[in-house]
Amino acid sequence: MIEGILAGTALLTQPTVLLGLFIGVTIGMAFGALPGLDATSGTALLVAATYALSTEVALAVLIGLYTAATYAGSITAITIGVPGTPASAATVLDGYPMTKAGKLDRALSISIVTSVVGGMAGTVVLMFFSLPLAEFALNFGAPEYFALGVLGVAIIASLVRGMVLAGFVVALFGLILTTVGVDPFTGYPRFTYGNMNLLEGIPYIPALVGLFAVSEAITLLYTKGGERQVAGMPRFWAFNLPLSTVRQIARATTIGSVVGSVLGALPAIGAAAANWVGYNEARRFARNPEAYGQGSEEGLAAAESSNNSTISTSLVPLLAFGIPGSATAAVLLGAMLLHGVTPGPSLFVSNAGLVYFLFLTLGLANLIMLFYGIVGVGFWVRLVQMPTPFIVMTILTLSVVGAYSVRSNVFDVYLALGLGVLGFFIRQAGMSVVPIVLAIVLGTLIEENFRRSLISSNEGGMIFFNRPLALGILVLALITFVIPLARMGVEKRRKSAGVSQRANTASNLE
Secondary structure, eight states: HHHHHHHHHHHHHHHHHHHHHHHHHHHHHHHSTTTOOOOHHHHHHHHHHHTOOOOHHHHHHHHHHHHHHHOOOOHHHHHHHHHHGGGGGTTHHHHHHHHHHHHHHHHHHHHHHHHHHHHHHHHHHHHHHHHHHHHHTTTTTTHHHHHHHHHHHHHHHSTTTTTTHHHHHHHHHHHHHOOOOOOOOOOOESTTTTTTTGGTSHHHHHIIIIIIIIIHHHHHHHHHOOOOSSSOOOOSSSOOOHHHHHHHHHHHHHHHHHHHHHTTTTOOOOOHHHHHHHHHHHHHSSSOOTTTTSOHHHHHHHHHHHHHHHHHHHTTTHHHHOOSSSSHHHHHHHHHHHHHHOHHHHHHHHHHHHHHHHHHHHHHHHHHHHHHHHHHHHHHHHHOOOOHHHHHHHHHHHHHHHHHTTTTOOHHHHHHHHHHHHHHHHHHHHHOSSSHHHHHHHHHHHHHHHHHHHHTTTTTTGGSSSSEEEEEEHHHHHHHHHHHHHHHHHHHHHHHHHHHHHHHHHHHOO
């Protein structure tokens, strides 16, 4: 462990790595503060830009962006009452009322401090949980990895609210896309239709850029928003957090940090859900729960500590099992694969220094973010008022450059734009593009380990039934699929029963 920490420190203290981390946090602050953009679209855009960088610098840039963008969504939520990212939705409930009451400086100060506390708590949990889980996962074989891949896709797909079957259909479409290209076992081209550009399959980066960034830009154009007016403008130095307030919000911050850290480690939960759950749990144990939603400092602290604590712990399944725990983690997985790094239990053995480098980078990113949140916060607030057309043109320009830069192939640009249009229609249908992205990232792992399991065993498909761990994971994936369907059936029966009861009541009155 000591050797790993020393190796990670040596990697982090390189001047280029530190510069990359500062740049990543700076870009993340801008992305989070702009309404409509979030950490996922930001990391998807920057993955291609890090292609020519070293692995350490690239990861420092992306982790800095991820950390800062998740926090900076609260700036928009507090100043104009619109969450800058989905992870800041609950922040609006108390942050914006505080601004309207003339407490903008206090709200921004609570937001940055509790975000950093939550981020640090999540980093500690990541360090202590990922190591033993990775040691356990070293015993996994091809059947277990196949089962884990299926479980990851099933969990993500099942969380498409109100459209569970649609989520699985979208995920299945993503898995089908991964079959394009040369067969990894036979070398025979599949579904390329004579197009040489498809021999390597659907590349990660154009798919990520198209589905996240391009579709986001089209959505921003389609949903023309009005002019954004901030309720107040902070000074350059806006820090205002007396010790009495720190003591008052300590309980809510602790609850939010614990809840967010636990939920972040669960695949597919994410910061958006943790933001609400942490807020509700803090209100449950609050001395004055009625104040929540009316400009409560404790409510703001709970919301911000819970969403930021998920940043680090969402990397637990990624580092321990090689399975991304969130949409942004899926993008990070694509970036790591692009740089020749395969996350999973073997990474702790083959490159422990890089693992500890990630731990330390997350901690330092929070400290840099604290500096930005205290000094010059007025600059980030002014970004809130940036015109939507400028944001859209910036996203599309970066998308085209990013899609082209990896393979210097114009076909990748067309692919990104096409998938962006597809992603826009999926969003308009009320669904999420995350299942497609995760399926594209995990599809190769699922197919290769499934076929490897069958080839290496004389049992055929029975090998999955004779491996208790693989069978247990597959059963869990099946349960993940069945439970949402059963819940939907129960809700439909309740609604139909309620409708028939109201009809009977109306007939009796007549």
